[in-house]
Amino acid sequence: MKIAVASGKGGTGKTTVSVLLYEYLDNYTYVDMDVEEPNGGIFVKPNIERREDFNKKVPDINENICTFCGKCADNCPYNALSIMEKAEKTLFFEDLCMSCGVCSYVCPVEDAIVEKNKKIGVINYGKGFKKSKEIDFIEGILDVGEPSGVPIINKINKKLDNDKKYILDAPPGTTCPTVATIEKVDYVVLVTEPTPFGINDLKLTLEVVEELKKPHGLVVNKDDRDNDLIEKFLQKHNIDMLGSIPYDEDFARSYSKGESLLNSSERIKNSVVEIIKNLRKTNKEL
């Protein structure tokens, strides 16, 4: 069972909801897929037991045997290579490289391009505050300066065991990193807030989730019921309401300090109980 927690807009409460579900449910592993800005660890406070460097493959051109024919640069879809035929020089722009392997494939000279590893991030495995016996926290962290965390997300996805239970804290947005995260999950919890920005970005995320045909439900965060934006949205869109999390000052304080979210206030706890109850209606194995 894999549940992703997603929202188009950043700051609506993906990490909040992910942490609350992780705190409340037994035997779930928290997976932080927001590799550009992973924040789950601030709350889960894991003891990291294993760190794995994540490498991408980049070309290493041997200029001693290179004929400077330019085939690699002509075929590179990311314009990451430039060959100066007359000066017999090659230029490689590492940041643009997406490790597709085209250059080494098309190179006519054997071993003129070999691939070497370049670290672009790390995947951490640890045990969170629930003191479980097994690893129940996984996070990907993209190195600062690297353009894309998608390969790390894909790698983490491959490491997940189909028989185990996971909560995936998704990246914001509606493009590649989000799709890579929710593509393989069983259920998506969409999180929004009752503001025009929140609703606009929810609509965008809903399009992605519907196109991927993922079962989904909605949690409204910071819900203080002083406008009708959510009601208006629900009139136009047929979506399962899982529940809402009230705006609560004790909660905001706990959040800002990185303290337990579930126990920050009784209202919050009650709202989580309600969300879980509704989640179980469609997810029997939760």
Add this chain to the structure above:
Amino acid sequence: MSLKQTVVLSGKGGAGKTTLTATLAKLLKNKIIVDADVDAADMFILMKPKIEKKEKFKGKPVAKINQQQCIKCGKCMDLCRFDAINLVEGDYKINEYMCDGCTLCDIACPVDAIDMLPQIVGEWYKSKTNWGDMVHAKLYPGAENSGNLVTMVKHQAKLIAEDKNIGHLLIDGPPGIGCPVNSSLSGAHYAILVTEPTQSGLHDLKRIFEVSKHFDLDNFLVINKYDINNEMTGKILEFAEKKDMKLLGKIPFDKRIVNAQVNLQTPVDLQNNKELKKIFNEIFKKFMENIKGE
């Protein structure tokens, strides 16, 4: 007059980038408004642009396998680095969401059964608002990483600026630290980093600063909701001082700022709200003082 570019960024989403950018857009004269958060563009909600020109944006192509020609050798699937090719009931199929358009399968296919099809992944707009020209875009949901569209939007804004002799691009940046953020920072002169006093806010501020410092620009800081955790605000201020980031101002947590958005307004549009207006006006003033004479 040389064109100045200011990007508002935060790393963490929801810190208040768009609200601040929209507010500055109403105060700053002689500028073009650019929404570079093409992934989840929200500036239009507050700026209410009238679209004058709309164009489709072509992204990377996507591979397509011609099943009649395919000899089922599986070479494409073995080579693909993006896990975009799967064997489904005897046929090799492209997963369009995973395909990065790299063309390796097309190059390697022994019977030329693969074509690269161009993809329309979004659209961009030239618009008019009550506060000046605006260039913005919409990336279709599920599309590729959006750095190229950010570059396009900024390029179009620059063309208008040159044409009309406008001196400033005011750019609402994307969240995160990846490729779209780099595209928004490329060529910029000033970055305004917006953060909130939470552990996540500080954590993400540090990361976005690491990105921003690689560009030759001046970094400014705005702390939003500064009074929800004064201790953390203190830590942020310490960090800013160490890194030579100039503080433009601190915004208190105030429900009226959210209410302004619900009414499709910025905090400076609010009636009977002298103290909030003053805070935003001060931020603007301080920013202008700092960039004057450069």
